[in-house]
Amino acid sequence: MSGQIRRFVLLGGAMLLLLAGVQAEDPKTAGIAGVVAAGTPIELVQEGFTFTEGTVGTPDGGLFFTDTQAKPTRMFRLDPRGAVHPLHQTQGMNGLAINAAGDLFGAEMYGKRIVRLDRDGQVTATITAGTPEHALVQPNDLIVDSRGGIYFTDPGTFDPKSTAPTYVFYFSREKTLQVVTDQIALPNGLTITPNGRTLVVDDTGSDTITAFDIRPNGTTSHQRVFAHLTGIPAGQNSGADGMAIDSDSRVYVTSRTGVQVFASSGAYLGTIVLPRVPANLAFSGPGKRFLYAAARQGLYRIRTLSKGVARPGK
16 A cells, blocks of 8 residues: 555545545445444555455454455454454355354365364364265355354355355254255355344345244244345346344345445345445454455455444354
8 A cells, every 4th residue: 555544435425535635436325324424434454365255253353354265265363453464274265253152163165164263264173064965065154143053155156057056054053954045046145133033144146135034943934035135237146245233133235336234124224335345244343333344355444333243253
């Protein structure tokens, strides 16, 4: 950045790039009631990556994230002081999650497995690589429930010619792999509502966001449409990717238009437009009042009026 500081501002429905006197406007961007105030700077934490992903907040207000398309792929840790530390190389680590005990888990795409990691990003155990009936193709994102079970997505390779089935799975604390659904074209990001009763999953290939009821044993039922992404250009996929949820059960979904925000009812509230297309996001920082967004070559953050759920990770 050559010593220059970049600040991207939500102001009066426009995003202004304040760099060397240059202004770039986007009329779609504005404050969202209860979520983010108009005029709030979008801060560039660091750039120079290839494709940032996998954001998950840590209890000390820091963040783990990944660079999924670097060669080699690698994990990173943002400490509470704002310094970024490179961690271990990976086999395409994508989504990350933290359980109630503070253990770190990841979806290793090219390793075709869900893994446990230490704080340096070193894989310490394979949690599941699938079963003979359901071998994992390219697991993408994951979240741990209060029972210690793991919901995760496997959209495959994203090759439009692929005929491989795509899945949302649940790996229970009893170490059984269960299919949640194979009826989402490219399942990607997912989250759990603060009360633990609903699983929400997006679809990179369409504008549909799907919800499931969660039973006490972690199995699911009542698959239904939660919401539709808005403003997706005709003929293009939605680019729906990572998800986050706040303490008021508002759902945040990265898409090709920015971070789209939905009320707990599924009503569309607005979009946070970033300087780059976002791929994943997570609340962290003091009081979980900063929304961090992994967006291509950069990691960004924005102070929010909302706050993340009072649980480990996302």
